[in-house]
Amino acid sequence: MTTDLHIGFLLFPRVTQLDLTGPAQILSRVPGARTHLVWKTRDPVPTDVGFTINPTTTFDDCPQLDVLCVPGGFGIEDLFGDTATLAFLRHQGAHARYVTSVCNGSLVLGAAGLLDGYRSACHWIWLPFLARFGAVPVAERIVRDRNRISGGGVTAGIDFGLALAAELAGEDVARTIQLALEYDPQPPFDAGSPEGAGPDLVARYRALLAPRMARIEAALAQTAEL
Numbered sequence: 001m002t003t004d005l006h007i008g009f010l011l012f013p014r015v016t017q018l019d020l021t022g023p024a025q026i027l028s029r030v031p032g033a034r035t036h037l038v039w040k041t042r043d044p045v046p047t048d049v050g051f052t053i054n055p056t057t058t059f060d061d062c063p064q065l066d067v068l069c070v071p072g073g074f075g076i077e078d079l080f081g082d083t084a085t086l087a088f089l090r091h092q093g094a095h096a097r098y099v100t101s102v103c104n105g106s107l108v109l110g111a112a113g114l115l116d117g118y119r120s121a122c123h124w125i126w127l128p129f130l131a132r133f134g135a136v137p138v139a140e141r142i143v144r145d146r147n148r149i150s151g152g153g154v155t156a157g158i159d160f161g162l163a164l165a166a167e168l169a170g171e172d173v174a175r176t177i178q179l180a181l182e183y184d185p186q187p188p189f190d191a192g193s194p195e196g197a198g199p200d201l202v203a204r205y206r207a208l209l210a211p212r213m214a215r216i217e218a219a220l221a222q223t224a225e226l
Contacts, residue, residue: 003032004032004034005030005031005032005033005034005066005067005168006034006036006063006064006065006066006067007024007027007028007030007033007034007035007036007065007066007067007069008035008036008037008038008062008065008067008068008069008092009023009024009035009036009037009038009069009070009071010038010039010068010069010070010071010085010088010089010105010108011037011038011039011045011053011055012039012045012073012075012076012078012079012085013045013046013075013078014046014047014048014073014074014075014078015045015047015048015053015071015072015073015075016047016048016071016072016073016074016103016154017047017048017049017051017053018154018155018157019071019072019073019102019103019105019154019157020037020053020069020071020102020157022102022154022155022157022158022161023069023071023102023151023157023158023160023161023164024037024161025161025181026158026161026162026165026177026181027067027161027164027165027168029165029177029180030165030168030169030173030177031169031173035056036056036057036062036063036065037053037054037055037056037057038055038056038057038058038059038062038088039055039058039059040058040059040084040085041055041058042054042055042056042057042058043055047073048073048074048075059084059085059088062088062092064092064095064096065092065096066096066097066098067096067097067098067100067164067168068089068092068093068096068098068099068100069100069101069102069105070089070100070101070102070105070106070108070109071101071102071103071105071157072101072102072103072104072105072106072107072108072123072126072153072154073103073104073105074212076104076105076107076108076216077215077216077218077219078219079108079111080107080108080111080219080220080222080223081219081222081223085108086111086112089108089109089112089114090112090113090114093109093112093114096147097147098147098148098149098164098167099114099147099148099149100148100149100150100151100160100164101120101121101122101150101151102150102151102154102156102157102160103122103123103126103151103152103153103154103156103157104122104123104126104129104153106120106121106122106130106135106150107122107126107129107130107133109148110129110130110132110133110134110135111133111223113133114148115130115133115134115135115148116133116134116135117134117135117136118135118136118145118146118148119135119136119138119143119145119148120135120136120137120138120143120145120148120150121138121139121140121141121142121143121150121151121152121156122137122150122152122153123152123153123154124139124152124153124193124194125153125205125206125209125213126216127139129216129220132220139152140152141156141159141160142156142159142160142163144163149163149164149167155185155192158183162174162177162178162183165177
């Protein structure tokens with residue numbers, strides 16, 4: 001008899017949907033998995049690409065999760081001082097078997113006090129912010145420290161999902177899921193990392209994101225004053 005395995009993803013406005021849907025697609029295929037998309041209400045939540053995703057439960061109704069996962073997105077700065085969201089994460093994180101994140105979702109775990117003293121991954125451009133929360137930034141695609149497992153930027157969530165599937169159900173199950181999804185990445189360009197992209201492209205991307213970096217800085221400063 002398969003025991004229910006409750007896997008919950010924080011859903012919030014302007015989430016990067018692939019941070020969530022990539023690992024959710026994988027982890028939903030783990031035997032016994034029950035996937036929960038959790039937000040304050042059940043109203044549709046806009047993603048960072050414009051379409052919405054419907055929560056399946058609320059903070060108040062969510063069962064205790066075996067796996068807590070926080071994806072990243074353009075809306076993370078609104079969560080740093082969001083007392084209801086941070087309280088939910090602290091409560092679930094205190095009892096979950098695994099506390100996890102994808103991309104800059106790790107910063108939200110940090111804001112909830114769940115990464116103090118832990119090694120963690122993050123999207124490369126946001127990685128330095130982890131130290132603000134007492135975390136140890138690690139520039140790797142998947143990072144595990146005790147029961148904290150984190151994936152790097154966006155597409156790393158797929159690799160993270162497979163690694164976590166292996167933790168939960170064994171490597172053979174994870175390999176079967178990978179085969180079923182035909183996950184065999186062969187990107188047309190070698191530009192998926194700062195090293196591959198080169199300094200010119202990295203500089204242009206940093207300039208493009210400069211306004212958002214400033215908003216993150218402002219949000220962190222405001223949160224520190226609370």
